[in-house]
Amino acid sequence: MTTALSQLQDHACLIVDGKDRPGIIADVTALVTRNGGNIVSLDQYTDDPSGGLFFQRVVFHRSEFSAARPDLESQLNDLLAPDGYRWSLTDQSVPKRMAILSSKSDHCLLDLLWRHRRSELPVTVPMVISNHPTSADDVRGFGVPFFHVPSAGADKSAAEDRIVKLLAGNVDFVVLARYMQILSGEFLNRVGVPVINIHHSFLPAFIGAGPYAKAKHRGVKLIGATAHYVTEDLDEGPIIEQDVVRVSHAETAADYARRGADVERQVLSRAVLWHAQDRVVLNGNQTIVF
Amino acid sequence: MTTALSQLQDHACLIVDGKDRPGIIADVTALVTRNGGNIVSLDQYTDDPSGGLFFQRVVFHRSEFSAARPDLESQLNDLLAPDGYRWSLTDQSVPKRMAILSSKSDHCLLDLLWRHRRSELPVTVPMVISNHPTSADDVRGFGVPFFHVPSAGADKSAAEDRIVKLLAGNVDFVVLARYMQILSGEFLNRVGVPVINIHHSFLPAFIGAGPYAKAKHRGVKLIGATAHYVTEDLDEGPIIEQDVVRVSHAETAADYARRGADVERQVLSRAVLWHAQDRVVLNGNQTIVF
Amino acid sequence: MTTALSQLQDHACLIVDGKDRPGIIADVTALVTRNGGNIVSLDQYTDDPSGGLFFQRVVFHRSEFSAARPDLESQLNDLLAPDGYRWSLTDQSVPKRMAILSSKSDHCLLDLLWRHRRSELPVTVPMVISNHPTSADDVRGFGVPFFHVPSAGADKSAAEDRIVKLLAGNVDFVVLARYMQILSGEFLNRVGVPVINIHHSFLPAFIGAGPYAKAKHRGVKLIGATAHYVTEDLDEGPIIEQDVVRVSHAETAADYARRGADVERQVLSRAVLWHAQDRVVLNGNQTIVF
Amino acid sequence: MTTALSQLQDHACLIVDGKDRPGIIADVTALVTRNGGNIVSLDQYTDDPSGGLFFQRVVFHRSEFSAARPDLESQLNDLLAPDGYRWSLTDQSVPKRMAILSSKSDHCLLDLLWRHRRSELPVTVPMVISNHPTSADDVRGFGVPFFHVPSAGADKSAAEDRIVKLLAGNVDFVVLARYMQILSGEFLNRVGVPVINIHHSFLPAFIGAGPYAKAKHRGVKLIGATAHYVTEDLDEGPIIEQDVVRVSHAETAADYARRGADVERQVLSRAVLWHAQDRVVLNGNQTIVF
Known part of the structure; x- marks a missing residue:
């Protein structure tokens, strides 16, 4: 799906991957919601439901994303770093x-x-x-x-x-x-x-x-x-x-x-x-x- | 993806649809996790991110799903009925x-x-x-x-x-x-x-x-x-x-x-x-x- | 199949269509050969083998095609006009x-x-x-x-x-x-x-x-x-x-x-x-x- | 294209391949026509129009093909053997x-x-x-x-x-x-x-x-x-x-x-x-x- 960049103002893309564990999707989506993000699309994949690798892509809208970004990143780090997850957060409006x-x-x-x-x-x-x-x-x-x-x-x-x-x-x-x-x-x-x-x-x-x-x-x-x-x-x-x-x-x-x-x-x-x-x-x- | 029924023991499929609202994905996935479910796959679609219709399919594994089912259904009803969401829960091991x-x-x-x-x-x-x-x-x-x-x-x-x-x-x-x-x-x-x-x-x-x-x-x-x-x-x-x-x-x-x-x-x-x-x-x- | 025009020097394309009759392919290909043409490709189709319509496309090489063309056209007319066949002859090197x-x-x-x-x-x-x-x-x-x-x-x-x-x-x-x-x-x-x-x-x-x-x-x-x-x-x-x-x-x-x-x-x-x-x-x- | 075998009564398939030469298509199709065959489909391919290899497949209808076959084969041999062409003739009604x-x-x-x-x-x-x-x-x-x-x-x-x-x-x-x-x-x-x-x-x-x-x-x-x-x-x-x-x-x-x-x-x-x-x-x- 292609979308004009102007329509992607205040949209962010979060990619998370690491070892699968129960609750990881709920934790990530709750964090996004708690910070005022509205999830636009969510994809996830686990290469083995019993202890395999977990991959997630979440696109969400958050008003004034640029301002909120440092705090979001800090919270994401607190949530994901202890379990060794890799993550990246990108601003979809920036080509x-x-x-x-x-x-x-x-x-x-x-x-x-x-x-x-x-x-x-x-x-x-x-x-x-x-x-x-x-x-x-x-x-x-x-x-x-x-x-x-x-x-x-x-x-x-x-x-x-x-x-x-x-x-x-x-x-x-x-x-x-x-x-x-x-x-x-x-x-x-x-x-x-x-x-x-x-x-x-x-x-x-x-x-x-x-x-x-x-x-x-x-x-x-x-x-x-x-x-x-x-x-x-x-x-x-x-x-x-x-x-x-x-x-x-x-x-x-x-x-x-x-x-x-x-x-x-x-x-x-x-x-x-x-x-x-x-x-x-x-x-x-x-x-x-x- | 096809999977033998024997591998689907204790797997359930939850379909939710209704008017999109912030946090609905987090609420549903948290409910599943809180009840001991491990999400195997999750798909969602919103036909318009600003107030459109929301559709979600979650497949999760829950040990002894049959026993847990009535309680899960009751909680889903409490979460989803007030906002007018339709939902269905099926046992994936039942053909x-x-x-x-x-x-x-x-x-x-x-x-x-x-x-x-x-x-x-x-x-x-x-x-x-x-x-x-x-x-x-x-x-x-x-x-x-x-x-x-x-x-x-x-x-x-x-x-x-x-x-x-x-x-x-x-x-x-x-x-x-x-x-x-x-x-x-x-x-x-x-x-x-x-x-x-x-x-x-x-x-x-x-x-x-x-x-x-x-x-x-x-x-x-x-x-x-x-x-x-x-x-x-x-x-x-x-x-x-x-x-x-x-x-x-x-x-x-x-x-x-x-x-x-x-x-x-x-x-x-x-x-x-x-x-x-x-x-x-x-x-x-x-x-x-x- | 695309071919550079320079390679199509002295190549002609003959299209014939009309009511199918025994021997039409042999007659057309013999005429081409008799006139020094070497057939490069030939396609034909009959929509009903018993008395249906016949369609044929022949591409052939003939040295100095331009010079030979009037005589070829005259012979094609003698062969095809009496039976009511439509035909066209084009110079493949002319875009x-x-x-x-x-x-x-x-x-x-x-x-x-x-x-x-x-x-x-x-x-x-x-x-x-x-x-x-x-x-x-x-x-x-x-x-x-x-x-x-x-x-x-x-x-x-x-x-x-x-x-x-x-x-x-x-x-x-x-x-x-x-x-x-x-x-x-x-x-x-x-x-x-x-x-x-x-x-x-x-x-x-x-x-x-x-x-x-x-x-x-x-x-x-x-x-x-x-x-x-x-x-x-x-x-x-x-x-x-x-x-x-x-x-x-x-x-x-x-x-x-x-x-x-x-x-x-x-x-x-x-x-x-x-x-x-x-x-x-x-x-x-x-x-x-x- | 599939066709019921009953419709293939008296249909034969002739395959010819060998070194390309001018007139080979005309010679083969004329032989078929001269022997009472009506060509139903014809395909040919030359891997190099200047002296390459030539391949031809002709399906034709000939009343009482079985009776005519030996004579046809003899004529095909006379035409094709001297130039070293390989050929085969099969009865399409025989599965x-x-x-x-x-x-x-x-x-x-x-x-x-x-x-x-x-x-x-x-x-x-x-x-x-x-x-x-x-x-x-x-x-x-x-x-x-x-x-x-x-x-x-x-x-x-x-x-x-x-x-x-x-x-x-x-x-x-x-x-x-x-x-x-x-x-x-x-x-x-x-x-x-x-x-x-x-x-x-x-x-x-x-x-x-x-x-x-x-x-x-x-x-x-x-x-x-x-x-x-x-x-x-x-x-x-x-x-x-x-x-x-x-x-x-x-x-x-x-x-x-x-x-x-x-x-x-x-x-x-x-x-x-x-x-x-x-x-x-x-x-x-x-x-x-x-």
Whole structure:
């Protein structure tokens, strides 16, 4: 469900996770209510009702949330810290700052910028960084700054360094919109915010480069795309969203790439929306999408 | 999510709906916790956060639920009746009793019986009633009683009367598994339990008889099926589930019927499962499926 | 299957339809071969093998097709005219000229322009006409002329007259990319080329205005979109393509509109591609999509 | 498209494949027409229009086909053998003989038997062989012979030998309907007819045992099934059909197995239908499905 940011004034999102115990939902919802919060939506999940892990997402409205926030946080800490629960509280009216990294392919890039312009995504886009200059005019046409950081040669450290310096402190998450460079573990550490990638296959099938050619060679009847958080293990990060489309023997690997592009932009935009709405919670290497 | 009934010992499902007010979730979950219940899953929905309608489904585990039930019900009444909330409390370990009405087509009938046998549906099947004797052996092969109630002629009242007498007091809901007779309003009143139908089109397209022929004639590219609660207004009852399948110009209306049968049995089985699990809540002529 | 126009040099598409008779396929393919054509793809369909209607699409390569064309046409006429077959022969390397009419919503418009730019559609776009000026900069950014033809008031004849004058002789087909004005029968006659519309519902469900609100009110579980040729009977023209997406009770009619937009642009782009490739053949009010 | 066998009297299916050359379609269709055949459907595919491989499937009606067959075959040989084309001619009114091998899971087995009974599949079912006796009554209830061939222990050669002796000369193809034993290369050689398997994952993802558990562990958002021809390389044979269904984090691996069962039986039944209709042609390790 998408909602204009203006309608989210004084809405907060509370995420709690930790070891399940009786009464945790009642305690959290009572705390919210006691502090004048009106619960708009609540989702919870327990991976094992007998002593498993507990995950909860509560969106609530509280007049003058900003003023009430410090006190709420203090009470939440008192309630949740003793039992070792992790929790986060975000102001839903504050859009997340999203940087996009792209290469030559523009289908995912333009789709995100266009969805942002029509208010589908609760984000701001402070910058697009690309190792190719081809999309500069399009990006700037959307009123978004564009930085060209070439990435030729075997040693990517200088390019990565420039990118980190552009991103540092300016963004809340990064989207790799068909960015065709492998990022180092050091880069991920230095960036320090979540990085979302779109892989052009139905992972874990066709890991690595050239998945459409591999799919054609194997003779599969469906091709897909996978949006996932980036970790140091290439193509192994937690999956946020996937989808597929039917192909036929009469189509070539180039056709697969064109048809797959439609799935990629669709899957990536859903993953970005859900991340921006604090709907995605990690459970080990799996995601819970509330 | 399906779960074996044996695993649902001492599990209860509480459905609450009424006018939304701050604190209602906290009050209900606190009541459950105070009474020794451990919440296994919780879903809620508000159709308008400012003073709309509120719907909640809570599944909880409570040791010796049967013994605790009267006291729980009394407390729920004290909490919810003053504000005009409707509520129901069901024992998840007690399967609902499902009667099936069918005609000559057996795809939905056999699919339900087979899913029941492999423990996919938390129901018992006290009887199958059909206006044709063709499926008698198959039904009895599943260990289910079969009653043949012919329905020839314009006046269906005698047949309906026989069916009501078979059902009365013996079933919790009725499934029309491609039962090709229109049931009267009087019948629905006398039966007094929910009746679920499977319509062989994507309602509201192709209302009435012969939907596959109509679909072929109109040249649609997808055909579908709709499971809905039966009301006096034919094909207008609340929709529980729908799905579609792609067809091509090269297929005939008879092909549509064969391909549609796969969608029908799939859609109906999902609707039956969700109804049996108390997941479907009415909001006017719409359904909320938790 | 999409193919770059440069690869379609000397490729022709022959469409034949009429009353089926033994040997028609052999006669047509032999004629093509005798004239130096190498068949690249062949599709045929008979709606009734005993004396029904016959439809055939043959794509073939013939060196120096332009030079050979008059002679080929003469032979085709000798073969097909006596039996009353209709036929058309098009040069696949010549892109069709597509005009787009739009209003305020830009999702279908921009998607078509973007697909054209990345060579997915074998068309040229000589103009975009809109009754709102909002998309002018975007359209011109794609290097496409933009004409603003306001359409206020009850009498649309002046606006329609201006549009006809812009289109006359300049386009091979027209796409209504969420153009929110009803076109008169007189307009359709004067334009004289095929007009493709995208309707924001799964026709024939929710005919007319406001289909997403109607879908929300009826409580359907899937929403869809339909691309069809425009006829004088509103929402009744031959359907080219349809698709759907699942929605939930938790989404509003505004959410449906946003999610439906994704289906609309997808469905419309497929219909446009197939039309531009001469894949769509009319069989009464139905389409055959080869 | 399914068609009752009675309607397929005097219908033949001709499959031709080999190196593409100009005029091959015209030559084949002219031969059919010259011999009194009326072409009902024609599909062709060339994997590369310049000198690639050519595949053609022609279904035609010829009165008294059986009588005309030897002469037709002789002419086809004269036309096609010199250029090294492979071809086969089958009588569409003669159902293929299909054996089913199964284990404890009955969803694929019963679905095939039920589809056969309602005339959806143009096959006969001379036998079901299982390494478990559990399905015996169900199978015999469909009027089909059931043979129990236990397969315990590490050495499967005795069991395989018994199975080969049951199948030899009696069947045209074999379906592994969730048969949980790995068949040896020697078995495949001795059986000498095509063997179709249903794998419970979207191959090549999750090759090997326990794919649903693997899918749960990896956190994928869709699960699938794959029908493929069996070769000596486990899970590597040519794919005939695949499909997927969406799953959520709230479902367990056991839920995946139950939901996947619906996809498995659907995918397998489509693959069996297409194989029985001679629609599946091998192109190396890929299939062309006409």
